[in-house]
Amino acid sequence: MATQARTVRPPRWVSAPRSMEKALQGLAKLQQLVSQPRLGLRNSPPHLPYLVPQAYQHLRLIQEQHGAGLAQIGDGGYLPVFLTNLQEKIKQTTRLFKREKEEIFKEGSTARRNLTKLSLIFSHMVAELQALFPEGQDQGSSYQLHKPEAQSFWRETWGTRSLVSWAEFREGLHRVHPVEPGAMAVALRATIDLTCSGHISVFEFDVFSRLFQPWPTLLKNWTYLAVTHPGYMAFLTYDEVKDRLQAYTKKPGSYIFRLSCTRLGQWAIGYVTENGNILQTIPQNKPLFQALNDGHKEGFYLYPDGKNANPDLTELTEAVPRNRIRVSQEQFELYCQVGSTFQLCKICAENNKDVRIQPCGHLLCRGCLDAWQMSGNAISSPCPDPEFEIPSFPPRTNLPRQKKVPNPDYQSGSSAHWVRNRPLPRLPQECPPGSVSWDVPAPPPIHEGHQEPQQLGR
Structure with missing residues (x-):
């Protein structure tokens, strides 16, 4: 009895070019849906009329960079999973428009909330794709x-x-x-x-x-x-934080926190000030629990999501004991004696330092500098130019001083620099939905840290 030949499916990654085309077609159709004027999406991150073109253009860039080798880059596993997930998210969004034909156009409806959540997921996907495929090249490894x-x-x-x-x-x-x-x-x-x-x-x-x-x-x-923290909000946007805190404008110190959608890897904390304003800020250079503890001591972060019980996070701030270096009296005296050598050139250890290298600021003597230059090794400075470093988040210095709320756990001398972070401003709505062209790079979304001078007090 003859047996029918079984069709053997090729490995999943071989279909990467076909999956790419399907994803691009789906994004083009999705752009038409989210650009409807009647939808009236706010020009605020995550903004689908910006995100969809960004995803489309970056996938096109990957396609152009790899050409016929597109199937090979899928062998590592990321691209096929991404494209499959992208097509699924496009289908979910499209079904939302089909099933909720009227509710999707109503601000505050369940359908709009689901659309916002999908917008956040699209935002994360675009950020991930751009991070792992910068300039269209696979750099995930x-x-x-x-x-x-x-x-x-x-x-x-x-x-x-x-x-x-x-x-x-x-x-x-x-x-x-x-x-x-x-x-x-x-x-x-x-x-x-x-x-x-x-x-x-x-x-x-x-x-x-x-x-x-x-x-x-x-x-x-x-x-x-x-x-366990009642102040944590998953899949919440900047505008939704403001809407949620509106209920607590008469309860200063109410706060919630979320993942920043434009600065992934950082937190955004929204809180109600003493005069009832709502500010959102991104803590810099410190863990979230430390920022919340500092804010609690200063009377800013008191009521998570309006609740009176504020979790105690002091256990997380307990530093792990570090080993201390001990030196004997003899070693200490020997250390004090080497102070006279600090002016000597560290290369020859004979001449005094009399030349400063720019931009790094290192010191050495003229003889060693001349010898280094003559050796041909002075093609470029080995030290990075500090002017090319990314500037730190600018301090917030022009806000009125908030009144402190007495706290029995407060200790004088504790750091309060966290409050100088700039607040996140109200995001403008200048660009109407659907104004992004497929033929030119989509303008970057408005970042949560951008400031307008007249809005610093908000």
Whole structure:
């Protein structure tokens, strides 16, 4: 009896070019839906009329950069998963328009809230794609995580891979940070998987490790801040924070916090001031629990989501004891005696320093400088130019001083620099929906940290 030949499907990554074309076609149709004037989407991140063209243009760039080799770059696993997930999110959004034909146009409806959540997911997907494929080139294997411990963990566990399944990720993370099964594992996946793909990318883990730093207490910080804290708001936008806090304008000190959608890896805290205004700020250079503790001491962050019970986060601020270096009296005296050598050139140890190299500011003697230049090694300065460093977030210095609320836990001398961060302004609505052209690069979305001088007090 003859047997019918079984069709063998090619590996999933071989269909990458076809998946790319489907995704591009879906994005073009989606742009028509979200650009309807009647929809009246606010020009505020995440803004779908901007995000959809950005996704389209970046995928086109990847397509142009790799050409016939597009199928090969899918072998690593990221691109097929991304394209499959993108097509699914396009279908979900399209179904929302079909099923909620009238509700989708009503501000504040459940359908609009679902559309906003999908907008956030699209925002995360675009950010991830641009981070792993800068200039259209696949750089996922060399992506550098911001935290050294997270970088070491990912590369030692998964090597050059830029994406792993949730099951793989959970198993790997469990070796260094035990993950409780059941509800906690489900909650952890919901927090890390920003693109809702069922996979964890190196970019998503980078964002997670930055949000819930420091590394030694990563999951403990996450539990305190994202699982049990009433002030944490998942999938909330800038405008929705303002709307939610409107109910607490007569209760100064009310606050909530969320992931910044334009500065992934950073937090945005919205709070009600003493005079009833609503400000949103991004803490700089400190873990979230430290920013919340500092704000509590100063009387700014008192009532999470308007609730009277404010979680105690002091346990998270307890520093791990560090080993101290001890020196003997003899060693100390010897150290004091070397002060006279500080003016000597560190290269020859004979002549005094009399030349300063710009822009790094290093000092050496004229003889060593001349010898270095003659050797041909002075092609470029080995020191980075400090003027090319990214400037720090500008301080907020022109706001009226808020009245402190007495707090028994307050200790004089504690840092209050957190309050000088600029507030996030009301976002303008100058660009009408649908004004973005497919033929030119989409203008960047309005970032949450941008300021208008007249709005600094808001």
